[in-house]
Structure formats: C-alpha cells, structure tokens
Amino acid sequence: xxxxxxxxxxxxxxxxxxxxxxxxxxxxxxxxxxxxxxxxxxxxxxxxxxxxxxxxxxxxxxxxxxxxxxxxxxxxxxxxxxxxxxxxxxxxxxxxxxxxxxxxxxxxxxxxxxxxxxxxxxxxxxxxxxxxxxxxxxxxxxxxxxxxxxxxxxxxxxxxxxxxxxxxxxxxxxxxxxxxxxxxxxxxxxxxxxxxxxxxxxxxxxxxxxxxxxxxxxxxxxxxxxxxxxxxxxxxxxxxxxxxxxxxxxxxxxxxxxxxxxxxxxxxxxxxxxxxxxxxxxxxxxxxxxxxxxxxxxxxxxxxxxxxxxxxxxxxxxxxxxxxxxxxxxxxxxxxxxxxxxxxxxxxxxxxxxxxxxxxxxxxxxxxxxxxxxxxxxxxxxxxxxxxxxxxxxxxxxxxxxxxxxxxxxxxxxxxxxxxxxxxxxxxxxxxx
Ligand SMILES: CC(C)(COP(=O)(O)OP(=O)(O)OC[C@H]1O[C@@H](n2cnc3c(N)ncnc32)[C@H](O)[C@@H]1OP(=O)(O)O)[C@@H](O)C(=O)NCCC(=O)NCCS
Numbered sequence: 336x337x338x339x340x341x342x343x344x345x346x347x348x349x350x351x352x353x354x355x356x357x358x359x360x361x362x363x364x365x366x367x368x369x370x371x372x373x374x375x376x377x378x379x380x381x382x383x384x385x386x387x388x389x390x391x392x393x394x395x396x397x398x399x400x401x402x403x404x405x406x407x408x409x410x411x412x413x414x415x416x417x418x419x420x421x422x423x424x425x426x427x428x429x430x431x432x433x434x435x436x437x438x439x440x441x442x443x444x445x446x447x448x449x450x451x452x453x454x455x456x457x458x459x460x461x462x463x464x465x466x467x468x469x470x471x472x473x474x475x476x477x478x479x480x481x482x483x484x485x486x487x488x489x490x491x492x493x494x495x496x497x498x499x500x501x502x503x504x505x506x507x508x509x510x511x512x513x514x515x516x517x518x519x520x521x522x523x524x525x526x527x528x529x530x531x532x533x534x535x536x537x538x539x540x541x542x543x544x545x546x547x548x549x550x551x552x553x554x555x556x557x558x559x560x561x562x563x564x565x566x567x568x569x570x571x572x573x574x575x576x577x578x579x580x581x582x583x584x585x586x587x588x589x590x591x592x593x594x595x596x597x598x599x600x601x602x603x604x605x606x607x608x609x610x611x612x613x614x615x616x617x618x619x620x621x622x623x624x625x626x627x628x629x630x631x632x633x634x635x636x637x638x639x640x641x642x643x644x645x646x647x648x649x650x651x652x653x654x655x656x657x658x659x660x661x662x663x664x665x666x667x668x669x670x671x672x673x674x675x676x677x678x679x680x681x682x683x684x685x686x687x688x689x690x691x692x693x694x695x696x697x698x699x700x701x702x703x704x705x706x707x708x709x710x711x712x713x714x715x716x717x718x719x720x721x722x723x724x725x726x727x728x729x730x731x732x733x734x735x736x737x738x739x740x741x742x743x744x745x746x747x748x749x750x751x752x753x754x755x756x757x758x759x760x761x762x763x764x765x766x767x768x
Contacts, residue, residue: 368535369537378403381601382447392504398502413436418436460504463508509522530591537608641669641670649766713741
C-alpha cells in the first residue's frame with residue numbers, strides 16, 4: 336500500500352519529505368496529530384476532495400480530529416422549509432424549530448463525509464451521537480436571548496482518544512449538548528477547544544480562501560505571531576476579518592504554543608501536512624526566546640526532560656554545574672540551545688526540540704536566533720543523525736572525526752583544524768539509558 340501512496344505523493348512532488356513526516360507523526364499519540372476544521376462552504380463544494388485526503392491519512396494510520404460547520408446548508412434548508420432566518424438587532428436567534436433543522440442538516444453533512452471517506456477506503460466515524468461536547472446555554476447578548484446557542488464547557492477527550500486509538504477519524508459537527516438538549520456552537524470555537532485541550536502538532540483550517548490573505552488578496556505564506564504579526568498590523572498588511580481571525584489564532588496559540596496553524600484550501604491539505612512549507616499560510620507562535628548566561632533562574636528539571644526526551648538518552652549527572660556561554664530557550668521549554676566556548680570559539684553543545692514540536696519549524700527559528708547572536712559557531716553531530724542534511728545546508732565547513740561530523744560557520748580553516756581534535760574528544764553527556 337505504501338508504494339501506491341508514494342506514487343501519489345510523488346505526483347504531488349511530496350515523496351521527499353513524506354518519510355520524515357510519517358516518522359514524526361507516527362511517534363505522536365493518535366489524538367496529538369492534527370485537528371482539522373472544515374468550513375461548511377468548503378464541504379458543500381469540495382466534499383469529495385476532502386474525503387479523499389482524509390481517507391489517505393486514515394490509510395497511513397493517522398487519525399486527525401475533524402470538526403465542521405454548516406451555516407450555509409442550514410440557511411438553505413430553512414429557506415426550503417419556508418422558515419425565515421430570525422434576527423433581533425442583527426443577532427441571529429436559534430429557536431427550537433431552527434435548532435431541530437440545524438441538527439439534522441449538520442448531522443447529514445457528517446454522515447456524508449463519513450460515507451465518502453469510507454468509500455475511499457478510510458475509517459471514519461460520526462461522533463455526534465456520542466454527546467462528547469458539553470455546553471452551557473449562552474447568556475443573553477446585549478439583553479437578547481439567542482436561543483439554542485451554547486458556550487463550550489467540556490470535551491470528553493478520553494472518548495475521542497479511544498476512537499482515534501481504534502483507528503477511526505472522528506468527525507464532529509459544531510453541536511454541543513446540555514442534558515440531552517442540542518445547542519449550536521461556533522465551529523471555530525469548537526475546533527479551538529480541541530486544540531487547547533489536546534495541543535496537537537497541527538491545527539488545519541480548511542477554508543475557501545486557501546490561506547490568510549493580505550489586503551491585496553494574496554496569500555501570506557508564513558506568520559510568526561511573536562515576530563511578524565506586530566509589523567503586519569502596523570503596515571496594514573492584514574486587515575478587517577482576516578485580522579480578527581489571526582488575532583483569535585494568536586490567543587489560541589498562547590495556550591498551545593507548540594501547535595502550528597495551517598490555513599489552506601481543500602486541494603492543498605496533504606501538501607500542507609507533508610511538506611515544511613505548504614502553499615497556504617503557516618502560523619506559529621514563534622520565537623519568544625530567552626537567552627541566559629547560565630542555568631541560574633532556569634528550570635533545569637524541564638531542560639533535562641527536554642534533552643532526554645528528544646535524544647532518547649540520559650543526561651549525565653553534574654551537567655548543569657559546568658560553565659556555559661549561553662542557554663537559549665523559549666518560555667515553555669519546547670526548545671533549547673546550549674552554547675559553550677572552546678578556545679574562545681562558541682561551540683553549540685546541545686540543540687533539541689521537544690518531540691511534540693519537532694518538524695514544525697521551531698528548530699529553524701532557534702537557528703536564525705543563534706545565528707544572529709553568534710557570528711561564528713562550531714558544533715558536532717553523530718554521523719547517523721538524520722538532521723545532518725540540514726546542517727550541511729547551514730554550515731560553511733565540515734569534517735568527519737572520531738565518529739562525529741564537525742560543522743561550523745564563519746570559523747577560519749586554521750581555527751577549525753585546531754578545534755576538531757578537541758571537539759571530537761569531548762566526552763558524551765547524553766548516554767544510552
Ligand atoms: C534536530 C532538531 C533540533 C530540529 O528541530 P525541528 O524543530 O524539528 O526542525 P524544523 O521543523 O525547524 O526543521 C528544520 C529543518 O530540518 C529538517 N528536519 C527536521 N527534522 C528532521 C529529521 N528528523 N530528519 C531530517 N530532517 C529533519 C526539516 O525538514 C527542515 O528542513 P528545511 O529547512 O530544508 O525545510 C529536532 O528534530 C531535535 O530535537 N532532534 C533530536 C535531537 C537532535 O538530534 N539534536 C541535534 C543534535 S546535533
């Protein structure tokens with residue numbers, strides 16, 4: 336089966352990175368792979384495209400959690416039934432009759448999607464009937480009772496985990512329950528609720544625009560919330576509705592900083608998942624890095640856990656008592672760089688990103704940071720480390736020595752030659768468990 340998949344991906348030009356991503360995704364627990372939110376409009380137009388992609392993921396053993404809306408379809412059905420869309424002071428009211436129709440319409444969309452995925456050979460399940468989403472009735476807005484509209488209070492994530500672990504892609508309409516009564520829920524809010532609780536690797540928003548658009552309607556390819564967003568706002572690049580959406584994403588990522596958000600079209604879902612740079616918009620919380628001159632004031636328990644988890648090895652005792660030139664981390668210890676000095680030359684002693692955040696661009700962001708801070712750098716990597724190809728692209732000198740590859744940038748050949756025997760003999764500080 337993998338062969339067929341590879342052929343398909345090859346046709347997309349995706350085969351190169353597939354293995355890397357599959358490895359990363361398969362190391363991730365089933366519910367931490369991705370939350371996918373699909374707008375009702377997209378499902379109306381592109382149900383089969385989406386179903387094919389989800390079936391494809393299912394065949395690869397991946398189980399994203401899918402949340403969909405259906406506003407447009409509900410409006411159509413209301414119109415068909417001769418029911419007007421009720422509004423008071425511009426606010427939409429969901430009365431009992433409307434809610435009944437909304438539930439039916441949304442559940443039908445879920446069923447259609449499940450059926451289409453199944454037809455394509457994937458495993459998906461309609462999770463609406465399981466009442467996994469609990470809500471409270473929304474309090475009146477500006478004194479107006481909105482009817483059957485809910486605020487999310489709880490998601491039964493254990494049940495969702497069970498479904499994912501059994502190999503099913505759970506599909507959920509944006510409907511919640513309170514004591515057997517169904518309430519309408521904003522699909523973005525529900526999807527964000529999943530992201531906050533599960534902190535998946537990816538939060539994919541499938542939209543008709545295919546990305547976040549700038550004021551000239553062009554897709555912005557990357558937004559680093561902490562570094563790019565203030566500038567994009569200042570220069571009026573993102574405005575109005577798009578800005579509102581990005582602001583919502585910013586608030587969400589403050590709670591789930593290791594998740595990356597990808598806004599894409601139905602056609603580009605696979606590309607978005609299996610390449611570093613897709614064709615939609617890639618949004619990450621970004622590099623709020625802290626640089627310290629020692630481990631003082633840093634949480635060494637967290638650093639130890641991060642290093643041991645990402646390398647799958649054990650840190651030798653006393654590591655934190657040795658002098659360093661700097662320690663670079665982000666505020667929740669998703670990534671770390673430890674720089675020492677050898678004969679006055681900065682030596683990158685450790686570089687690691689927590690497993691759940693690997694492959695999401697955090698390493699690259701830290702690399703840019705270290706490059707700005709250190710005009711020269713030398714480091715070593717085991718000859719079998721899969722990251723070496725990337726190091727080759729980011730260095731201007733290499734040499735093999737004693738089972739290591741020594742890389743450097745802006746270090747003179749003479750200096751490097753003197754350092755190589757020293758660096759290749761530094762005792763290992765991460766050892767087999
Ligand atoms: C190496 C490491 C720090 C990279 O961080 P990351 O956040 O996963 O990397 P990014 O997502 O920013 O990707 C950066 C580049 O590395 C590539 N990459 C990431 N993980 C990779 C892997 N396992 N195999 C091959 N390439 C990989 C990406 O494709 C990307 O390449 P590009 O610039 O050509 O697009 C991280 O994977 C890690 O902690 N690994 C375990 C510890 C380790 O080996 N540290 C290095 C010791 S020398």
